[in-house]
Each structure stands twice: as structure tokens, then as C-alpha cells.
Amino acid sequence: MSHRKMHLTFSLVLILCGLLNSICCEKKQRSRWNIYPVSSWKISPVHHKIEAGNKAFAHKLFKTLLTEHPRKNIIFSPLSISASLAMLSLGTRSTTLTNLLEGLGFDLKVMRVWDVHHGFQSVVQLLKQLNREGRLKHRDMLFIDSNRKIHTPFLWDAEGIYGVKAHMIDFRDVEKTKKQINHFVAKKMHKRSKGFITSLNPHTFLLLINYVFFKGIWKMAFHANLKHKEDFFVDERTTVQVDMVWKKERIIYSRSEKLFATMVKIPLTGNMSIVLVLPDVGQPDSTIKEMVDQRATLLKSSDMRWVHLIMPKFKISSKIDLKKLLPKMGISNVFTAAANFSGITEEDFPAIFEVIHEAIMEVSEKGKMDTAKDMDSSNTIPCHTHRAAPLVVKFNRPFFLFVEDWGTQRTIFMGKVFNPVAEPDSTASLADSLCSLLDLHLPRFSISGTYNLEEILPHIGLTNIFNLEADLSGITEQLNKTISRVSHKAAVDVNVWGTRAGAASGLLSQPQALNATSAPQVRFNRPFLVLLWEVTTQSLLFLGKVVNPAAG
Structure with a gap:
């Protein structure tokens, strides 16, 4: 009987293993x-x-x-x-x-x-x-x-x-x-x-x-009934009125005299937090950009402090x-x-x-716990104690923000609040630039230019193609070939109907003269014939006579 029970138990184990294996495979x-x-x-x-x-x-x-x-x-x-x-x-x-x-x-x-x-x-x-x-x-x-x-x-x-x-x-x-x-x-x-x-x-x-x-939903809400208008100093010349909210809470705080910045880390619902970095007044752009890299330094030197936090509502x-x-x-x-x-x-x-x-x-004053009703003894400052007054941190000028996930310490968002009441940015688009109505006054013109590039290219380092050592085997199998002339012509015509433009480039390749000093001289200073041949097929393409070159 015992042997049968053991056999049955072993069979059940095998069946279960098979089922688990099939489930895992699926x-x-x-x-x-x-x-x-x-x-x-x-x-x-x-x-x-x-x-x-x-x-x-x-x-x-x-x-x-x-x-x-x-x-x-x-x-x-x-x-x-x-x-x-x-x-x-x-x-x-x-x-x-x-x-x-x-x-x-x-x-x-x-x-x-x-x-x-x-x-x-x-x-x-x-x-x-x-x-x-x-x-x-x-x-x-x-x-x-x-x-x-x-x-x-x-x-x-x-x-x-x-x-x-x-x-x-x-x-x-x-x-x-x-x-x-x-x-x-x-x-x-x-x-x-x-x-x-x-x-x-x-x-x-x-x-x-x-x-x-x-x-963002704050873990501890701001005082909703004490919201008020206050100045936000965008820069030394611009001030705007914003809705300011405030609360007192025990949060992570850091101050760096080296970076000229103050930082607070405020808990949000759902295992997230927001880090706000407030640069001191008048800091140059170079210092502000350095704060982005040195945020970890601010966090390392932080500790828990009672903070009277004042900041604007914003949606950016x-x-x-x-x-x-x-x-x-x-x-x-x-x-x-x-x-x-x-x-x-x-x-x-x-x-x-x-x-x-x-x-x-979007950030408002709302939170999971109401500041007035749900703050327990660990987050409140009893009036009868002699505890030091909370540090006041007021975000009434441009500041940085970083939204982090507590569990992974990853930064989900980065940003800068320059003006809390500015219209949402919608300037980026697939268009290369914004179109504007423009009263344009433009002259009609037609310009053209012809350039002998063999005189210009050597000045920018392209010299080899004009030498005897030039390897032009990719163009022609004939030896002793050099580039003797590189010409470029471009023209643009702008009028009331639109713009026309064209350009063409060409080069002349010919065998290098063996002895330029003893070469015979041929001067075409009287009427002559012109014949244009296609070299490969030996076909005559044009035939003409020049009687007067200046006649046009």
C-alpha cells in the first residue's frame, strides 16, 4: 500500500512538472x-x-x-x-x-x-x-x-x-x-x-x-484658501503677476554657495518627487548651465529641513x-x-x-493630503515648541525643475520655468521657419559670373590634378593626360514672375606638351573653318566658318 502511494505521489509530481513546463513554455x-x-x-x-x-x-x-x-x-x-x-x-x-x-x-x-x-x-x-x-x-x-x-x-x-x-x-x-x-x-x-x-x-x-x-499631485497639498497674486521677476526688466501658493513642510533642502543655488526636493504621490533648483539673482548663463550637471552635488549635501515654501502655479x-x-x-x-x-x-x-x-x-496647489486637516504631528510645527523658524524659499524668479522616480532615481522630466504665465510654446513645427506677412521691396536683377578655377583651386590645396603626376585613369586610359582648364559659369535672373538660375562646369584634359618652348605657333588672325568631332565615333557634329569674330 505504501509502495502504491509513493508511486501515485511520484506520478502526480511528474504530471505537475509537465504542466508547469508547458505553462512556462507558453x-x-x-x-x-x-x-x-x-x-x-x-x-x-x-x-x-x-x-x-x-x-x-x-x-x-x-x-x-x-x-x-x-x-x-x-x-x-x-x-x-x-x-x-x-x-x-x-x-x-x-x-x-x-x-x-x-x-x-x-x-x-x-x-x-x-x-x-x-x-x-x-x-x-x-x-x-x-x-x-x-x-x-x-x-x-x-x-x-x-x-x-x-x-x-x-x-x-x-x-x-x-x-x-x-x-x-x-x-x-x-x-x-x-x-x-x-x-x-x-x-x-x-x-x-x-x-x-x-x-x-x-x-x-x-x-x-x-x-x-x-x-503632478503633491503628497502634501498647498494652502488652497491662501492663494494670492504676487510678482514674478522674469528678468531685470520684466515682472508678471502670478498665482502664488505656499505651505510649510519637512522636505529635503540644500544650499550651495559654490553653485549660487538653493534646492528643495518635494514628494509627489505615486513614489515620485520634484526637485526645484533656484539660482541666485543675477547668475550668468554659464553658471546656470553648470547647475544642470552639478544637481547631484546639491542632492548629496542635502538634509531634511523645515521649509516655508512659496511657489507659483504653472502649466508649461x-x-x-x-x-x-x-x-x-x-x-x-x-x-x-x-x-x-x-x-x-x-x-x-x-x-x-x-x-x-x-x-x-501642470502643477497646482492640490495634493493627496490637505495641509490644514491631514498634517500629522511629524509634519507640523507645534506652536508651544522653541524649534527654529522654517527656512523661507520663494520661487519668484526663473527656476529649474526635475521630476524623479523614487524607486529607480531616474529623471522623467527636466525643465525650466522662465515665465509661469507665458502662453504654451507652439513655435516648433515641421516648417523650416515661421511665415510672416512682409511688405517686400526688391529690385529686378540678372547676374552671372564665369570663373577659371584652375587659377583658384591651387590656392585652397587642390594642386595635384594640374601636375604631370595626376592619376586620371578613372577618366581615361591615355597617359600624359592632365587637367589644363576648369571653368564654371553661373547665372541668376530675378524678376516679377519669379527666379531662374543655372550653372555649368567643365574641364579640359589634354596631353602635356613635351617641349613648350619649341612648340610651333599657330595664330588664327584671319577667317578660318571650325569642325567639331565626337572622338569615339569620329562623327562630325558641327561645321562652320569664322569670318569676323566680332560680328556676333
Whole structure:
């Protein structure tokens, strides 16, 4: 009996093992593209390299934005941008791939391309988690020209690894496509859009839109009933009236005399926090940009302090045309006619790639706990104690902000509040520049020029082609050939109907004279015949007679 029970037990164990194995195999097949679970990011061997690359890219991007837009509100999600561009790299090859990933901060000499995608799994999972929990709205929208033959594996990888589903669209029908994209964007963003896309190039191959929205909810609310108008000093000449809110709370505080800045770190709901950095009055741009890199120094020297915090309500947004911005950071090849997108299509054509990032952040006085009712004894300052008065930190001039995830210490948003009441930034678009009504007065003109470049080119280092040693075997198999004449002519005609322009270049190659001093002299100073021959076929193309060269 005992033997039968043991046999039955052993059989049940085998059956259970088989069931578990089949379940695991099925799960593995279903999660084919979820190659690394979110919990593995801490132990991944490439984690530190990915994190270092993301931080370097974020700081470089922030400083570039501060340089390009010194008098604008700025808000962007560096992690979201990095993940979108890493997704795009799945379809790039050769120098385009190298330039893109190295521009994102990854050294391909010490890590493989697939290591980058491996490392980004935790970033993708974090953004998805925040999206599911309603702490932010994040969306990548990829549009591909439907007139091209697209590799299906790229579509699988983009969706499976990064969660980005590509949408095929006909860019040649510009007006219809603009309406379709704007409708799709408005639907996915859950907002009314007056026209996210205002212009399109009919030869566009790829359009990538990266959108992220964040509305911060304080863990401890500000005093809603004590909101008041107060001055915000945009600069030494500009002052605006803003809604100021305040509260007293025990928070992380730091002061750096070296960086001339004050920092506070305020908890938000959902395991997130916001770091606010207030530069001292009159700090130059160079010092302000250094604060971006030295934020970690401020955090290391921080401690918990009672702070009387006064700050404005604000809602800021940025719409950034990354096609204009990224080349200034060294990421340029992907936007050129030589870009290699052979991972997406084998068709060889100049590919036009557009990429836009829009970020919106809103901060009000609302919080999970009401300041007046829900503050417990650990967060209040009893009136009968002799505790030192709280430090007053007043954000009444431009300041920086950084939204962080407590668990991973990753920066989800970076920004600068330059003017809390400024209209949302909507200046970035696919148009090369803003169109304005202009009363233009321009003369009619026609100009042309002819240049003998054999006299100019040697001055800029191009000398070899005019020497006997010049190797012109790629043009002709004949020996002793040199370039003796390089001519260029250009003309432009501008009138009331429009502009016409044309240009032509030519060169003359002939055998080098063996002895120029003994060469016979031939002078055409009387009427002569002209015959133009095609050398290869020995065909006579033109026949003429010059009687008077000045007759025209």
C-alpha cells in the first residue's frame, strides 16, 4: 500500500512538472519580445552603462535647449526621447546607426548594439508602468510612407521591444495626410488639437511623434484658501503677476554657495518627487548651465529641513523639433540624404525623417493630503515648541525643475520655468521657419559670373590634378593626360514672375606638351573653318566658318 502511494505521489509530481513546463513554455512564447522583465534592470550587466549614457544625453540636451531658448519655458522627457530614438535605431545601419547610438551616449566600443536594446527594457517598462498608474500619459506615434516596401521584422521589433506600433500613411497626399495625423494625434493625446502638424514634405519617409503629459499631485497639498497674486521677476526688466501658493513642510533642502543655488526636493504621490533648483539673482548663463550637471552635488549635501515654501502655479509645455536640435548635439547622419535605413527598407532613396517631441507639465496647489486637516504631528510645527523658524524659499524668479522616480532615481522630466504665465510654446513645427506677412521691396536683377578655377583651386590645396603626376585613369586610359582648364559659369535672373538660375562646369584634359618652348605657333588672325568631332565615333557634329569674330 505504501509502495502504491509513493508511486501515485511520484506520478502526480511528474504530471505537475509537465504542466508547469508547458505553462512556462507558453508564457515564454507569448512574451517573445519582452526579452528582459522590469525587475532585471538592477542586475543587468549593462545597466550602469545605459544609465550613464541616458544621464549624459539628458544633460547635453538640456544645455542645448537652454542655449537655443534662453527666454522660454522648457519642459521635456529625456528618457522618453532616448527610448524613441533607440527604437528608431532598430531600422538604421552602418554610420547612421553608430552616429545615432553614440549621440545618445552609448560607447559601441565597449557595448554591443543589442545591449542597448536590452538595457532600454527597464526604461520602456517604467514608462508603461507610470502610464498604467495614470501618473503620466506617454505615447510614441510612428508614421511610415505607405509607398515604400517595409521590412516586416522592423515592425515586429518596434512593437515587440519598444511597444511602438507603426502606421502606414501616404505622405504624397499632403492635405489628407495632415488631417489624418492631426486626428490620430488628438485622439491618442485625449485633447483638442488645432493642428499638431501644420506642414509636411510630400517626400517624407518617417515621422516620429513623441508625446508625454504629466500632472503632478503633491503628497502634501498647498494652502488652497491662501492663494494670492504676487510678482514674478522674469528678468531685470520684466515682472508678471502670478498665482502664488505656499505651505510649510519637512522636505529635503540644500544650499550651495559654490553653485549660487538653493534646492528643495518635494514628494509627489505615486513614489515620485520634484526637485526645484533656484539660482541666485543675477547668475550668468554659464553658471546656470553648470547647475544642470552639478544637481547631484546639491542632492548629496542635502538634509531634511523645515521649509516655508512659496511657489507659483504653472502649466508649461514645449514642442521641440528634434530634427533641428539633435544635429547641434552631433546626431546628424539620420537627417541627411545619406541616412541608411536599410533595416526598414531596401529601397535606395534620400529618406526624409522628421521627429517631434511634445511635453506638457501642470502643477497646482492640490495634493493627496490637505495641509490644514491631514498634517500629522511629524509634519507640523507645534506652536508651544522653541524649534527654529522654517527656512523661507520663494520661487519668484526663473527656476529649474526635475521630476524623479523614487524607486529607480531616474529623471522623467527636466525643465525650466522662465515665465509661469507665458502662453504654451507652439513655435516648433515641421516648417523650416515661421511665415510672416512682409511688405517686400526688391529690385529686378540678372547676374552671372564665369570663373577659371584652375587659377583658384591651387590656392585652397587642390594642386595635384594640374601636375604631370595626376592619376586620371578613372577618366581615361591615355597617359600624359592632365587637367589644363576648369571653368564654371553661373547665372541668376530675378524678376516679377519669379527666379531662374543655372550653372555649368567643365574641364579640359589634354596631353602635356613635351617641349613648350619649341612648340610651333599657330595664330588664327584671319577667317578660318571650325569642325567639331565626337572622338569615339569620329562623327562630325558641327561645321562652320569664322569670318569676323566680332560680328556676333
